[in-house]
Amino acid sequence: MTAAIVTLGAAAPTSADLVAIADGARVEIGADAREAIEASRAVVDAAIAAGRPVYGLNTRLGAGRDDRVDDDDLLDFQRLVIANHRGGVGDALGERQSRALVAARLIGFTRGGSGVRSQLAQAYADLLNARVHPVIPSRGSVGAADLTHLAEVAAVVTGSGRAFIDGVVAPGDEALAAADLTPVVLAPHEGLAVLSSNAYSIGVGALVLSGLATRVGVWDGVVALALEALGGASPAGNLSAFSAEVADARGGSGQRASAGALRAALEGSALTASDRTVTVQDPIAFRTVPQIHGALREAIDRALGEIDLELAARSDNPLVDAATGRMISGGNFQAIPLALALENVRLAFAHVASATERRISALSAALTPARREGRTRVPGLLAYSAAAALAEVRQLAAPATLGVTTLSGVEDHASLAPLALQLLERSAALTDELAAIEALHAVDLLGVTGVRPAGAGTRELFGRVEEAVESGIPAAELVPVVVASLA
Known part of the structure; x- marks a missing residue:
């Protein structure tokens, strides 16, 4: 099979391109991108020759x-500059995340605002294509460019640092040699240019958000199973709240998508029978799932839109502007729009988690008589674990971006986008646990009542969760197994 190739050119790349590179696609720098890189470098060379002061070129930082x-x-x-910025701490990013970060910085070079040489941009592409993945500590950036993360990439490119190669950590120079690559000597301005990007928040953010976009549909399916x-x-399970008429009356794209997913999942189920005795309406945590899940869908879409905007942008400071031939001090590194979008997704998760815990409580209450008789398997x-998870998700929903402190007098504000992203990852993992616990309670109740789900989208889901329940493994192992089965 021919490996996928992503060619970076004049057209704005997207989060899908970045995810493809993170997942192993080769990357090529197109001719028009090389022209943009070289034009921006010519501006830097002219500034050096002119000798006028330019931030980070011939002044300190x-x-x-x-x-x-x-x-x-x-x-x-x-x-x-590189040595001083290698201050990151914490667990290393995974290789897929490392690839995403390197790819995001390389994409930034090709937009023509960085002022690096073509050979340096090619060195970043070579790292990806040779599968040399820098070891990058996860913490250290405050979201005013991901300086500590990017310093580790630059260290490997220049022959120091550490890198994964074939899954083994090696010194940077050895990793390069094993891949038949040569260290690069950074030219003037490149020490700052390699750092001047929110590549962690953009790259890893694209991975996280792209994964979440598919999981909301799975959680819709879990709700359908709970309703069955x-x-x-x-008499629970009034489906009128999921009708196209209700969704169209408001018109939100997320609500329409989740309502449609619920209708599709329940097609053919006993809940759709016209002669069924049914409550006039279910509790809010059930009947407003399209609105709640829909809000999360739309928040994710907005955040992905910010990722795509950042990928297309020239966010360097100073901005190297080939059109005017100037190096311009600016603040495009301030990732507040992206950081706030990530905060919004995390807040939406808190609402999803809250409704999920309430549905778990309803399922648990329905299981109480059978539990007293010893007929349950979960x-x-x-349900207490679900309540604990919800409490944490609610805490995680508090604003992260307001926690910045003054760093060096002039660096007196930052977005904390990396923290917002990391808290989002934790919120998503906890919500996955809650969805798994909801599915387990639904399957347990179906087993007690002897009902087999007949919905087009619930039969297979029931089978996967039922298999996990039948294995008899303890809850601490059962929940992760179900989370994996829902992926």
Whole structure:
């Protein structure tokens, strides 16, 4: 099979392109992208020749912004910049996340605002294509460019740092040699340029959000299974709230998608029988799932839109503007729009988790008589675990982006987008657990009542969860197994 190839050119790349690279696609730099890179480098070379002060080119960084760097020290200054920014701590990113981060920075080079040389951009492409993945500590960035993350990539490109190659960690120079790659010596300005991007928040954000976009549909299916379970034991399960008429009356794309998913999942089920005795309406946590899940769908879409905007952007500081021939100090590294979009997704998760826990409680209550008789297979206190997970999700919904402190006098605000993203990942994992616990309770209730789900989208889901329940493994192992089966 021919490996997928993503060619970076003049057209704006998308989160789908970035995910493809993270998943192993080869990357090529198209001719028009090379022209943009070279045009921006020509601006840097002209600024060097002119000798006028430019931030990070011939001045120091941060609070030292007005201190000149002697021409004779420019090359050594690049090395010092990278060494000084290697302050990250914590567990290393996974190889897929590392690829996403490198790809995001490479994409930034090709947009023509960075002022790096073509050979440096090619070195980043070579890392990806040779599957040399820098070891990148997860914490250290405050979201005013992901400096500590990107310093580790630059360290490997220049022959230091550490990298995974064939799954084994090796010193950067050894990893390059094993892949038949040569270390790069950074030219003036490139020490800052390689760092001037929110590549972690963009790259890993694209991976996280793209995965979430598919999982909401799975959670719709879990709700459908819960409705069948309760409908087999009571008059619950009024489907009017999921009708196209109700969804169209408001018109939100997310609501329409979730309502449609629920209708499709329940097609052919006993809940659709016209002669069925049914409650006039179910509790809010059931009947407003299209609105709640729909809000999450739309929040994810908005966040992915911010990712695509960032991928198309020239976010470097200073901005190298080939059209005017200037290097312009600016603030496009301030990732507040993306950070707020990530915050919004996390808040939406809190509402999804809250409704899920309430449905679990309803299912658990329906199981109470059978539990007293010893006829259930799922521990009753899984509902307590759900309550604990909900409490954490609610705490995680608190704003992360307001927690920044002054760093160096002039660096007195930051987005904290990386923290917002990491808290979002945790919220998603907890919501996965809640969905699994809901599915387990639904399957347990179906087993007690002897009802077999007949919905077009619930039969297979029931079978997968039932198989896990029948294995008899304890809850601590059962929930992760069901989470994996829902993926």
